[in-house]
């Protein structure tokens with residue numbers, strides 16, 4: 593299995609309310625991004641970890657990443673949206689001679705608590721799949737649709753509903769074509785679906801939090817502490 597990880601890390605973290613892009617916020621004594629990269633650099637089956645940074649990123653060089661090893665490589669190729677950032681990293685891979693059936697694993701910089709067993713599970717389930725798939729969580733709560741007043745317009749049946757996480761892992765050619773044709777998506781799976789394919793859902797981890805809003809950073813720190821103790 594030839595797997596390259598791409599970590600989109602070119603966002604500004606507007607919803608976090610932090611003074612700097614959230615991937616550089618301090619988490620357990622390191623930049624948040626360090627924890628994310630450490631988890632992807634660990635498995636031997638991931639050959640390379642490409643970190644897709646904003647073109648004008650001024651933070652990366654202020655930190656020491658050397659203990660993550662030689663697999664981790666920054667690319668200053670961010671775009672205006674997450675999917676544009678991933679698309680730009682895929683173009684770099686294409687220029688380096690990626691093969692159509694190579695695997696690309698995309699994982700948000702903003703998800704620093706990913707556990708190794710879930711990474712392994714994703715790779716094992718996808719094994720010889722021709723398309724790819726993603727970690728996701730079956731919806732466990734009752735789901736409401738709101739109207740414009742913030743009142744309940746309807747209760748939506750939760751059967752068959754899943755919340756998409758990352759990593760999302762696809763064959764290189766499938767993902768590149770899908771994202772080129774459907775760049776308006778919020779995750780890789782949506783582009784692949786729009787291309788008429790059906791990504792495989794693999795049950796993810798409730799602790800694989802995406803740091804998004806104020807308070808999430810403290811939650812991530814608590815999760816990392818729990819994982820240390822376990």
Ligand SMILES: Nc1ccn([C@@H]2O[C@H](COP(=O)(O)OP(=O)(O)OP(=O)(O)O)[C@@H](O)[C@H]2O)c(=O)n1
Nearest residue numbers: 600601602603604605606607672673674701702
């Ligand atoms: N132009 C962009 C926008 C987002 N991302 C990355 O995509 C991931 C998930 O996006 P999100 O949580 O929405 O991050 P931000 O866009 O930074 O947050 P916000 O929407 O609150 O500004 C993050 O790792 C973020 O750095 C990216 O690489 N390029």
Ligand SMILES: C[C@](O)(CO)[C@H](O)COP(=O)(O)O
Nearest residue numbers: 674700756757758778779802
């Ligand atoms: C890709 C993603 O993590 C799946 O849940 C998520 O959609 C990215 O965050 P955004 O807020 O949609 O940019």
